[in-house]
Each structure stands twice: as structure tokens, then as C-alpha cells.
Amino acid sequence: MASPAAEAAADATSVERTGQKRHAVDETPLRSEEAPRESYRFKTKKLKNRRPDKSKILTTTGRVEEVLVQDVKALFDKLNLEHKETELPELPAEIQVSIQELSSTGEGLGIQVGSDSGHIYTVPFTVPGDTVKARVFKHYIGYKYSMADFLEVTSPSPDRDESLVKCQYFATCSGCQFQMLPYSYQLEHKKSIVEKAYKNFSGLRPEMVPAVGDTIGSPLEYGYRTKLTPHFDGPPDSRRSDGRNGIKRSFNEVPPIGFMKKGTKVTIDIEDCPIGTDAVRNGNKRERKRVADKISKYHKGATLLLRESTERIPKADFEVSKEDDADAVIEDRGDHIHRKTCVTNPNDKSTEYVDDFKFVNPAGAFFQNNNSILPIFTQYIREHIFPSTPDHGITNLIDAYSGSGLFTITLSSLFESSLGVDISASSILSANTNATLNRLPESSAYFIAADAGQLFSAIKAPPAKTVVMIDPPRKGCDEAFIKQLIEYKATRIVYVSCNVHTQARDIGVLVDGFPGVDGGFGPGNGSYILESLRGFDFFPQTGHVESVAVLQRKRRVWNDQK
Ligand SMILES: C[S@@+](CC[C@H](N)C(=O)[O-])C[C@H]1O[C@@H](n2cnc3c(N)ncnc32)[C@H](O)[C@@H]1O
Numbered sequence: 001m002a003s004p005a006a007e008a009a010a011d012a013t014s015v016e017r018t019g020q021k022r023h024a025v026d027e028t029p030l031r032s033e034e035a036p037r038e039s040y041r042f043k044t045k046k047l048k049n050r051r052p053d054k055s056k057i058l059t060t061t062g063r064v065e066e067v068l069v070q071d072v073k074a075l076f077d078k079l080n081l082e083h084k085e086t087e088l089p090e091l092p093a094e095i096q097v098s099i100q101e102l103s104s105t106g107e108g109l110g111i112q113v114g115s116d117s118g119h120i121y122t123v124p125f126t127v128p129g130d131t132v133k134a135r136v137f138k139h140y141i142g143y144k145y146s147m148a149d150f151l152e153v154t155s156p157s158p159d160r161d162e163s164l165v166k167c168q169y170f171a172t173c174s175g176c177q178f179q180m181l182p183y184s185y186q187l188e189h190k191k192s193i194v195e196k197a198y199k200n201f202s203g204l205r206p207e208m209v210p211a212v213g214d215t216i217g218s219p220l221e222y223g224y225r226t227k228l229t230p231h232f233d234g235p236p237d238s239r240r241s242d243g244r245n246g247i248k249r250s251f252n253e254v255p256p257i258g259f260m261k262k263g264t265k266v267t268i269d270i271e272d273c274p275i276g277t278d279a280v281r282n283g284n285k286r287e288r289k290r291v292a293d294k295i296s297k298y299h300k301g302a303t304l305l306l307r308e309s310t311e312r313i314p315k316a317d318f319e320v321s322k323e324d325d326a327d328a329v330i331e332d333r334g335d336h337i338h339r340k341t342c343v344t345n346p347n348d349k350s351t352e353y354v355d356d357f358k359f360v361n362p363a364g365a366f367f368q369n370n371n372s373i374l375p376i377f378t379q380y381i382r383e384h385i386f387p388s389t390p391d392h393g394i395t396n397l398i399d400a401y402s403g404s405g406l407f408t409i410t411l412s413s414l415f416e417s418s419l420g421v422d423i424s425a426s427s428i429l430s431a432n433t434n435a436t437l438n439r440l441p442e443s444s445a446y447f448i449a450a451d452a453g454q455l456f457s458a459i460k461a462p463p464a465k466t467v468v469m470i471d472p473p474r475k476g477c478d479e480a481f482i483k484q485l486i487e488y489k490a491t492r493i494v495y496v497s498c499n500v501h502t503q504a505r506d507i508g509v510l511v512d513g514f515p516g517v518d519g520g521f522g523p524g525n526g527s528y529i530l531e532s533l534r535g536f537d538f539f540p541q542t543g544h545v546e547s548v549a550v551l552q553r554k555r556r557v558w559n560d561q562k
Contacts, residue, residue: 099130110132187214198507204523256268271285404430405447493551511524
């Protein structure tokens with residue numbers, strides 16, 4: 001789920017207005033029911049480098065505040081606004097906002113009705129075309145925008161459809177942003193996120209970026225999340241009394257167990273979350289009851305794990321046992337049954353099927369969270385892993401950032417040899433188990449625990465016959481990795497990302513080049529062409545998009561792939 005800690009922006013020049021008095025520092029008074037907001041500070045210097053500074057190579061961080069500032073600037077230019085900071089309302093202020101755009105961070109961006117301040121307001125849970133009442137809580141005068149809480153819709157956009165909302169906590173909980181939007185609208189918006197990411201963060205000339213493909217949707221728009229992690233905070237004062245001073249605080253009542261209230265660090269009680277799978281939702285009920293029954297034993301806050309696990313049983317062998325766990329969800333899958341349960345101990349195993357591939361991992365370990373889209377997603381990768389020319393000669397796969405082997409294993413049959421690499425030794429342990437479960441001998445799928453940045457010096461596979469898959473964490477690749485990847489000269493690269501902004505940054509370097517390597521840095525000087533780009537919606541109802549970029553090494557120039 002999107003962390004509310006990443007939901008907002010700030011800068012060192014932010015100014016609070018209380019009457020005519022200005023403060024050079026953030027002195028937002030706490031709202032009575034809330035803990036302090038996140039410290040939204042970030043380095044002004046970085047923001048001033050709006051175009052990636054290629055002398056530093058990878059400057060974009062991909063954080064929400066960086067992304068938001070670009071969207072605000074674009075809207076400011078589009079509306080041809082003239083900024084008048086003297087016209088800004090005193091805080092806190094309830095104002096009417098006319099929403100103009102949806103930002104890549106999921107908030108609506110709008111202007112105050114009846115004001116000519118030329119200032120932009122970010123309001124969550126809104127749609128372009130809405131007019132809403134919002135409470136402004138923070139000005140970022142230097143960036144010409146302010147943040148506001150959503151209060152109510154005054155006049156709805158024709159695109160808003162409240163009948164689509166399936167969760168009673170929507171517009172309070174920080175998890176989902178788009179339940180009021182038709183799914184086709186969400187997918188279109190996610191395509192625009194990919195487009196804007198490459199415009200704002202790749203540094204590439206527009207002609208170097210192919211038309212972004214339509215976003216591939218999730219077969220399940222609700223009930224798709226195979227993992228949720230609700231939490232509860234400790235008893236009042238528990239932070240100051242961790243037991244070391246002999247005082248153990250206890251709960252007087254069951255605390256709220258759930259997710260953060262949007263824009264705050266306050267946990268709200270969430271009885272049920274409809275984006276979870278049925279097994280996960282059953283697990284949530286059971287865990288909430290377990291915590292409530294044993295609340296006297298807790299002295300601190302905790303995070304609960306809810307991870308779906310699937311048992312595949314041939315239909316002929318399946319018989320509902322009288323003692324069967326009432327929480328189990330039974331799905332008819334043709335010649336077999338899927339019996340789905342919820343695992344709550346992070347060290348217990350959870351099993352997942354992607355088509356007929358089987359993956360067994362510790363329940364607390366990373367695995368993609370939307371099983372329904374994985375067959376489509378892995379098929380797309382299979383269809384794009386090779387160039388369209390039949391004589392490509394590619395026989396080897398390197399799956400950097402392999403985790404427990406999702407791509408190595410689902411692609412392995414296409415290659416003579418596949419190598420998965422991950423920095424986490426426990427993921428590699430699982431990857432080896434998964435290779436065995438899928439009957440892949442070491443000669444066809446091999447895994448090593450290593451830092452991807454150190455990988456290529458040890459690789460023997462001939463680069464002209466090798467495709468490299470990349471699926472790094474949100475922060476993207478680091479410079480050591482990108483430099484080595486370029487020097488290695490793999491013939492093709494498929495880059496999967498859960499943060500399209502850092503992906504755009506990294507691909508900008510693969511296409512425009514790395515200073516001092518090969519043809520050096522300059523527009524189009526790099527050794528790769530960005531062949532295709534497309535978003536996948538792993539997280540319907542939220543502002544997130546996963547993207548897949550495919551790069552092909554240029555045939556010309558280096559003459560070095562022998
Ligand atoms: C987004 S996950 C992708 C995992 C896998 N591709 C999947 O889909 O299940 C990113 C993975 O990168 C790994 N990782 C992070 N930093 C790394 C590094 N420097 N070198 C190698 N792997 C790294 C993490 O352990 C994690 O498994």
C-alpha cells in the first residue's frame with residue numbers, strides 16, 4: 001500500500017501563514033486528533049535540477065514530492081497562471097477548489113474558486129471536473145502549490161461515479177485513491193503517468209521515446225491483493241517505556257487495527273479491506289479477533305501479516321473435510337481445486353501458482369502481490385524477451401534482482417541457460433527451491449546471491465547471446481550497476497519497474513549514454529534504443545503503476561559483440 005509518509009511534499013522554503021506572521025520553518029500546529037505529519041522536508045537543491053543532471057548520472061529519486069512538483073509546474077504553465085502569493089488564504093483554510101488534473105501521485109490538482117492567486121492546490125480523492133470543499137493545511141509558496149485535505153464534493157465531475165466505491169473507509173484510508181473512477185479511466189490515467197515520467201525524468205528527446213502502450217489491466221479490480229499488513233500502534237506512552245525502565249504499558253482497550261488515515265500517521269481501524277483476496281480478508285477477521293482476545297499480552301504496537309497461500313488439489317482427490325478450516329476459500333479451476341488460506345507467520349511458507357509454475361516462499365518475503373495479473377504479465381515478458389527477428393541468436397538470460405525466481409523460472413524454457421541474481425541470500429534459497437519444484441536442473445536455471453552492481457565482471461555468457469532482465473526496488477538501479485550493464489553490452493534488456501520515474505531516469509542513461517563509456521553521453525549516444533514501453537496495473541483503485549520497458553542494443557557502431 002502507498003505509505004502516507006510518502007504522500008506529500010515540502011521544501012526548505014515552505015512558509016506557514018498565521019495572520020501576517022511568517023515562519024521560515026514548518027510550524028504547522030498539530031490538529032488535535034492527530035500525531036505529527038511526516039517531516040516532508042527534502043533537499044531544495046535536488047528539486048532545482050528539474051532536468052536530470054547527467055554529470056551526476058542518476059539524480060532523480062522518484063519520490064512523490066519530486067513527481068508532484070513537475071505536475072504542478074506543468075499545470076501552472078498550461079493554465080498560464082500568474083502567481084500572487086499575497087492572495088493565499090490564511091491557514092488552516094476551508095476553500096472551494098476546482099480540480100483540473102490528476103497528478104501522477106494520485107491527487108487532484110486544482111485552483112481556488114473565485115481567487116486569482118495563480119496558486120495550485122493538491123486535494124486527494126478528487127477527479128478533474130469536480131469542485132470540492134477542501135481544508136488547506138500547508139503552503140509551499142516557492143513551488144506555487146498548497147496541500148489540502150478533501151472535505152466534500154460540491155459539484156461532481158461527470159467522470160465521478162460514487163456507485164463504484166466498495167469500501168466504507170474510502171477517502172479516509174490512505175490505501176486507495178481511485179475507487180470513484182471507472183476502471184477504464186484509471187488505466188488511461190496510468191498510461192499518462194508513464195508518459196509523463198519519461199517526459200520529466202528520462203532527459204530523453206521525445207523522438208527517443210516510443211508511444212506508450214495502453215495499460216494492461218488487472219483481471220481482478222477488487223479482491224486481488226494476496227498480501228496485506230495492517231498494524232496497530234502501542235499503548236499511549238509506550239515509546240517512552242519500552243520495558244528498560246521497568247514500566248510496561250498496557251492497552252486499556254483494543255486499539256485501532258488497520259492502515260493510516262490519509263495524510264497523517266494516525267492508524268484507523270479497518271475491519272475489512274475489499275482489495276484483499278477473500279482468503280486475506282478472512283485472515284484479517286481472524287487476526288483482528290486474535291489480537292483483541294489477547295490484547296492484555298501486548299505492550300507495543302505490531303504489524304500483522306496476511307498472506308494468501310494456495311493448495312492445488314486434483315479435483316478427483318478433493319473432498320471438503322468436516323474439520324476443514326472455515327476460513328479456507330475454495331476455487332474451482334477446471335481439473336483441479338485451489339484451496340486458499342491465509343498465512344500469518346512470516347516464517348511459514350506460502351505457495352502461489354502462476355499458470356502451472358509453483359512458487360513457495362516464506363510468507364513474509366517479497367513476492368508480487370497481485371496473482372491475477374501474473375499469468376498475463378509473465379506472458380507479455382515471454383513475448384518481448386526476444387527481438388522480432390528470428391535470427392537473434394539469444395540463448396542466455398540474466399535475471400538481475402531475481403527475488404525468488406519469478407522471471408528466471410517462467411522464462412527458463414526459452415533459454416539454454418538462465419542465471420538469477422539477488423542480494424538477498426534467503427530469496428536465493430527460495431529461488432533454488434522453486435527451480436527444483438518446477439523441475440529445472442541447475443544447468444538450465446542457476447541462482448547466486450550477489451550485489452547486481454558487482455555482477456557483470458564475473459559473467460561468462462557472451463553478451464551478443466544474452467538478454468538481461470532488471471526488476472530493481474523502487475529506488476531503481478545504482479550507477480555501478482548501470483555502468484557495468486552498459487560495459488557488458490547485452491544485446492537486449494527488459495526493465496520491469498514498480499517506480500516508473502526511476503525507471504525513466506535509468507533508461508535515459510542507457511539511451512543517452514554514460515560519460516566516459518562507449519560513445520559517452522549525449523542525445524542518443526548510448527548503445528540502446530528504447531523499443532517499447534507499457535504500464536501494467538498491479539494495484540487497481542490506487543495510484544500505482546508497474547511498467548515494462550524493452551531495450552535493444554544498436555546494431556551499428558561498437559562492432560563489439562563477437
Ligand atoms: C522488486 S523485487 C523483484 C523480485 C523479483 N523479480 C520478483 O518479481 O519476484 C526487487 C529485488 O531486488 C533485490 N535487490 C535489491 N538490491 C539489490 C542489489 N543491489 N543486487 C541484487 N538484488 C538486489 C531485492 O532483494 C528484491 O528481491
